[in-house]
Amino acid sequence: MSRFSLEQTAETDGFNGPEPVVPVTSVQKVEADGMQIFYRSAGDVTAPALLLLHGFPASSFMFRDLIPRLADEYRVIAPDLPGFGFTEIPKDRKYSYSFDALANTLAAFTEALELERYAIYVFDYGAPAGLRLAMAHPERVTAIISQNGNAYEEGLGDAWGPIRKYWAEPTPENRDVLRANILTFEGTRWQYTHGVENPESIAPESYTLDAALLEQPGNKDIQLDLFLDYASNVKLYPNFQEYFRRAKPPLLAIWGKNDPFFIPAGAEAYRKDLPDAQVQFLDTGHFAIETHAVEIAATMKEFLQANGIVRDVGEVPGR
Template sequence: MKSVLILLTSLLLAMVTSPARADGLHEGWQVVDGLHLFYREGGNPSDPTLVFLHGNPLSSLMYAKVMEDLVATRRVHVIAVDYPSFGYSDTPGREVYRYTFDHLADTVSAFLAARGIHRYGLYMQDYGVPIGFRLIDRQPSAITSIIVQNGVIHLDGFPSAQDPQGELRRHWDSRNETVDARRAAYARSLGYPQAGRWEDEDHMGPDAMLQMIAAEQRPGVIDARNDLWFDYGSNVERYPHWQALLRGLHVPVLVLWGKRDQFFTTPGAVAYRRDAPQAEVHILDSTHFATLDQPDEVARLVGQFLDGHAGEAR
């Protein structure tokens, strides 16, 4: 009898002291300004919130495994939204929705307000970085922590944009129809992932690839994405401002970087330390889409980061 009591006591203590476990993620659509925005969410909303902002050309799907791991092992509330025309969100036409980074930030901000989220950490990758830094700029007091993964606010990590006379910078100064046509032709050329026609340099996997292709080939989306790419030049112009913003923020910063990314290169990771000396920087043997290529490692590093700054997240 005594041994049974000891066992029961041990089990009760384990239940009390172990991290809260969630039943995975749930999905849905949130109406924002007449648009249905798809989102993934998990954990208890009363716990500290981590908002995931996805990159191009993927969606919140790129974070699903990492989010599941975090809510299974920690007291954290996680949420990720698909931007208009990405993933499973609506695809408003260009005549009614401006595909600019300012407007996407407006939409994400309205989404967070609709979900009752007013204080949060940010996990940003690729396009998520310029969207996220717009949110930070608008309300820095709302931000509890910053996690960046393969996304830049310094030209150090953006070699194809370093030359003011290079194709990208000239396109952003004066829109080049040839660039638009080339990007559109590539998007239309993508087909169903199958043996014999499968290339996956970024290790995103066939499921994410299929969703990306289906989303991008919806009517009007390719032209909308070209509008957004043309507007990317507005981000480069704001890099100095965002660097100054980060210097004055004084929140915990984690930088994760897949070193096999040929577009956003590792000097971009190290550059964050100039503005945030407190930043933890981890260079991973991974790709642009590290959350799909190495989700367990990313979740481990993010979990350790959250544990180390738990008192600052509320």
Template structure:
């Protein structure tokens, strides 16, 4: 500062330095406060049971209940455990519920000799859980088995949906190769012992690890947590546990027959839809993701460099797509 100006203003250099330091500290504090206010911290996940139609249904819940609810529906042979990494990424912004189906995970598992397991049955119990929790509207994340469960819920209650998030969940024949379609048809119609044994073998330890979780990540197996199959196999220890999943695999062909109903729902209601599909999935192929655009042309489609269990491989990427998608809906 020029000496004459300094003399006229009667400001000492030490005062100027102190003032600059004050400004810097104040700006730093303000910036920290803004970041703290904007930060989205995950909510602690709670692990709960609810009585639904006389059965104990387990579910994971996180986030503030008055906010938008996202219901995460798991696939085969898993449970809500498959969403353990995704839930914290969403729970700071949304109310998140991830149930274990009747017969899966920590939920009650009635004996399959007296209770036949179908996707309609699973849908009834998930819908019953949401009714018990007084959740009136929700967005659905559907993957694998979650698609037939979710679409049955939508057909039963077509006006409850806010948005649909599809991750390797089929609603079109294009998503299944001809051999895969033939397998489900044979599983449903062929009651021979040889066919039963073949389906039962799909629930074995080797099949779960190698043909499910590690199948699509052979070039990078480290991305797949062993917790995933260890958890699933814990709930497939008995013959009854495995028969439950066999019955669902046998019922799966009925989903293919119901695809036209699901597609009609999409055409009629045009739900806001996000599709995040692992393109390396040889079971539920990427053509199944693209097929959705025939009925909901405004759907947002992203093909990920991942496989059937994309939420195990890329939970952060999927969460980013979900947050961006949900933000657009809120505008």
């Protein structure tokens, strides 16, 4: 398995002095849980680790602007969850697409990379998968950054209506409603642009890539299975909340306040169990990272540093 280290060189352009060193993001695969897990990584391997967990219908591609903004101080790792992006699952693996399974795969992934301590950035689907991981290994999680990653009933917006109906009545008819209205190019684009002041500012390759990957044979049924299993996450909310009270992880909830799926009340609710949680709202939608990557990166760094998640003083970066 290959490892990536940050280049430390800087050159002068002859006019403005030394050019800033921009961390380079590598793309790799590692075998874990019987599959080839695709992931993006950057930063020095000796730096504190950040595990970035994407949501539906995205992949680690959603972190393309965030990773280099964090990797000058942290080792940043972003995997593609099974059923998303470029992670490859052998057909004979007979993978069961559930949030329990996603969490088990994440656990195997972190062990394959020998990650013993890490902060987690959870978004959308990444939240229930990542929080399962945190409950199983609370000693490993140094902090949680939740960007529209819900853990409270009051955080579920009206956009969940058709999916809630599917939970209550998992009929072929209700399944087909979701297939026809959510698992389409326009449905994917809407998730990226709704609540954004200037929808045309959203890079089209983001939702276009997601939509193209959804069209892979069998993928829409995978997503429909996960829609149905999302009800298991709601049932686990009390367990997540008990984990917060018991483990008391430092938590930053940074939220696109115009998100129709996970509404601001979900961010505020973290303070019920973590009174010191930091909550910040951004004037954007579900995919806040598409419009506010600079602000999110800066806030994350301040939050992590304030909670002592920094490279040890005097530590020499690895090569």
